Amino acid sequence: MDTEIRELVERWAAAIRTGDLETVVADHADDIVMFDVPPPQDGVRGIAAYRETWPPFFEFLASGGSFDILELQVTAGTDVAYAFALLRCGSAEERERRPDQRLRLTLGLRREGGRWVVAHEHHSFPVD
Amino acid sequence: MDTEIRELVERWAAAIRTGDLETVVADHADDIVMFDVPPPQDGVRGIAAYRETWPPFFEFLASGGSFDILELQVTAGTDVAYAFALLRCGSAEERERRPDQRLRLTLGLRREGGRWVVAHEHHSFPVD
Numbered sequence: 600m601d602t603e604i605r606e607l608v609e610r611w612a613a614a615i616r617t618g619d620l621e622t623v624v625a626d627h628a629d630d631i632v633m634f635d636v637p638p639p640q641d642g643v644r645g646i647a648a649y650r651e652t653w654p655p656f657f658e659f660l661a662s663g664g665s666f667d668i669l670e671l672q673v674t675a676g677t678d679v680a681y682a683f684a685l686l687r688c689g690s691a692e693e694r695e696r697r698p699d700q701r702l703r704l705t706l707g708l709r710r711e712g713g714r715w716v717v718a719h720e721h722h723s724f725p726v727d
Numbered sequence: 728m729d730t731e732i733r734e735l736v737e738r739w740a741a742a743i744r745t746g747d748l749e750t751v752v753a754d755h756a757d758d759i760v761m762f763d764v765p766p767p768q769d770g771v772r773g774i775a776a777y778r779e780t781w782p783p784f785f786e787f788l789a790s791g792g793s794f795d796i797l798e799l800q801v802t803a804g805t806d807v808a809y810a811f812a813l814l815r816c817g818s819a820e821e822r823e824r825r826p827d828q829r830l831r832l833t834l835g836l837r838r839e840g841g842r843w844v845v846a847h848e849h850h851s852f853p854v855d
Contacts, residue, residue, distance in 0.1 A: 632800070632811065634831040638853040641798075641813060641829060670769075672760070674835060674846065679804025681835035683760065683847055685769060701769060703762040705833045705849040707802060707809035718802065719811055721833040723851030725766040 600675035604682055604708060604715055608671060611717075612686075615666050618657035624650055628709065628718040636702075636722050663691045669701070680708040680715065700724065728803035732810055732836060732843055736799060739845075740814075743794050746785035752778055756837065756846040764830075764850050791819045797829070808836040808843065828852065 607626050614622035624646060633643040635652055643649055660666060666688050673682040687694065688702035707719030735754050742750035752774060761771040763780055771777055788794060794816050801810040815822065816830035835847030 634811070634833070634851065634853070636854055638855065640827050640853055642831065674807055674837060676804040676807025676838075679802055679807045679809065681807065681809040681847060683762070683835070683849065699768050703770065703849060703851075705762070705835070705847065707811070707833070707835075709802060710804075719809060719833065721811065721831060721849050721851070723762065723831075723849070724854065725762075725768055726764055726852065726854070727766060 600677075600680065600715075601673045604673045604675055604680055605671060607708075607715055607717070608673075608682060608684065608706065609668070612666060612668055615653070615656070616660060618661065620650065620653055620657075623653055626714070626716055628711070628716045631717065632719050634721040634723070636724060659690070665689060665694060666702075675708075678710045680710075682706045682708070728805075728808065728843075729801045732801045732803055732808055733799060735836075735843055735845070736801075736810060736812065736834065737796070740794060740796055743781070743784070744788060746789065748778065748781055748785075751781055754842070754844055756839070756844045758846065760847050762849040762851070764852060787818070793817060793822060794830075803836075806838045808838075810834045810836070 629646045631649050633649055635643055643652055669685050671684040684704040686702040703723050705721040706717050708715045709718050757774045759777050761777055763771055771780055797813050799812040812832040814830040831851050833849040834845050836843045837846050
């Protein structure tokens with residue numbers, strides 16, 4: 600179970616880096632709730648709204664931004680799982696200026712029809 | 728399962744509001760990893776470090792701060808669960824200035840010895 604989820608997360612992150620939107624959303628639930636780095640305050644709700652958040656981020660990555668997983672811990676049960684990760688995410692200038700800065704990511708997953716789907720995401724940077 | 732976790736989260740939040748540290752940590756795993764609003768970038772690791780984060784927050788609450796759960800969604804499996812919540816969290820002045828601002832909270836839980844324990848927390852505010 601852990602391996603299956605680890606592969607899902609790595610496939611998702613790789614698709615983000617190449618701007619492959621269909622693969623980014625392939626393992627996500629229709630009712631996903633994402634707490635993104637920027638607002639909305641109440642979260643991004645539903646797969647349609649989730650899809651819309653990605654193209655601007657693909658542009659950021661295409662201009663030299665990073666989205667590299669440095670640590671990933673998975674806790675998988677029989678039918679529900681969660682995972683958390685630390686990422687290096689920033690422009691070249693930001694990575695130079697704040698090499699220690701981390702994007703924190705938490706995922707909530709459900710097992711549906713014999714496969715795992717991501718139903719919750721929480722992305723944030725610490726605030727000094 | 729959902730009800731048990733909902734009660735756990737509400738008991739924890741009530742203990743935060745009254746500054747009752749023993750109840751705040753009562754249902755938490757020794758190996759908890761918390762992504763707190765402030766740094767450290769790599770998260771707060773272990774129950775001893777987790778305990779230390781609370782007394783300064785109790786002071787903030789005692790001086791008029793809020794920590795009110797507005798929405799709580801629980802996804803519980805047989806042995807692993809996660810939950811996410813939106814909270815009104817700020818000083819009286821912040822609540823006046825930004826009434827729509829929300830603290831986002833995600834929890835990861837494991838079932839151990841017939842009860843649920845919180846093994847992961849992620850707290851953040853959206854960044855404009």
